[in-house]
Amino acid sequence: MFIQMGADNSLIEGWKGRYLLKVLELHVDYIEYRPVQKEAAVAEKAETIPTRIEDALVMLTSVEPGDDEKIAEAAVADAVEFMRRMKVPRLVIYPFAHLSKELAKPEHALNVLKAMESTALSMGVEVHRSPFGWNKALAVSVKGHPLAERSRAFNQSTIQAAKQPTIEKKYAILALDGRLLDPERVYDMAVDEGFKLLVEKEALGKTAPEVDEPAHNKVFKRLGIDWEELSDSGHMHFGPEGALVYDLISDYASQIVRELGFPVYFVKGTNMFSLESKPIREHASL
CATH class of the missing domain: 3.50.80.10 (D-tyrosyl-tRNA(Tyr) deacylase)
Structure with a gap:
């Protein structure tokens, strides 16, 4: 050559x-x-x-x-x-x-x-x-x-x-009155410790304290909620009890947003995609 x-x-x-x-x-x-x-x-x-x-x-x-x-x-x-x-x-x-x-x-x-x-x-x-x-x-x-x-x-x-382009991330806390607050303000808010930990980990980049097993894991196991091994990362399957809890939480979330005082529209996507689309085909082959 x-x-x-x-x-x-x-x-x-x-x-x-x-x-x-x-x-x-x-x-x-x-x-x-x-x-x-x-x-x-x-x-x-x-x-x-x-x-x-x-x-x-x-x-x-x-x-x-x-x-x-x-x-x-x-x-x-x-x-x-x-x-x-x-x-x-x-x-x-x-x-x-x-x-x-x-x-x-x-x-x-x-x-x-x-x-x-x-x-x-x-x-x-x-x-x-x-x-x-x-x-x-x-x-x-x-x-x-x-x-x-x-x-x-x-x-x-x-x-x-x-390689993906670097995306600048900005976080804010959406207050009940519609204001966007700096995440650092979480320490001045009357919220529970769980919410503070969430903001610290996701928005402020702090490491969550180590625990033997998160309490919610035990609840998930009892309700039959787990990662779906035959799907890509992030998808879950729900047993009968877990499916009921999921639907109840969804109904409650819908009720809350309807009471916020501004128009709310719900949309739903498909869970079936055409393999003729190159990005979908490449993702499906992973």
Whole structure:
């Protein structure tokens, strides 16, 4: 391949963008592997005994020549977000050359995999990295839910596309008489401690005091209210008792706003979307 490099390295970046860090993610009941035979000069030290890890997200990873630490960080951040949404307790990084025909040199691939491991550790994740440079006997049991298998790919272009513009946030307290108050005024208001804690955490950026388990969690569990594991982050499901409470709170909120003295209009959106729309299609494929 002939590559002409400009003084600003623009073509070098274009060359990098051609390659992808390719990952097949599997949410598994267990993964078990055993190093059998070294296949690379940079093979890491490993015992030839079985290793079994249960209830994990496995990242089968192929590293290509243009991949670097930034791409490794993006791949792990994406995986960790998924783990937290799905309540997966641990991560396994597994070298897997079979996702690409253009592999990075072994030394470079190992550095990228180590960067993935370091990123996961820095994010507070329990992480296991399978030894590099070995033929291994492998057994996995993949969970059966719709998001248990995901194909992912990352490069410089995808990282840039994922960056969002910085949005300046401003907070205010809406008083019952319609005035907008500075959040700092919360200390002068006759409100309960729960409201003060809410304003401190959301508007003033203060850290909430640690508790063993928030009291509302116990109430949610009793009412059958929990995160919906088969949806994206933020969606919940409600048992019969929880659904009743939700409807009663909704009715009460509607009653309150109707009594505020100004016109209030209610709107409702759809929960069904067309996959012909590119943003919807891309979001659905996550």
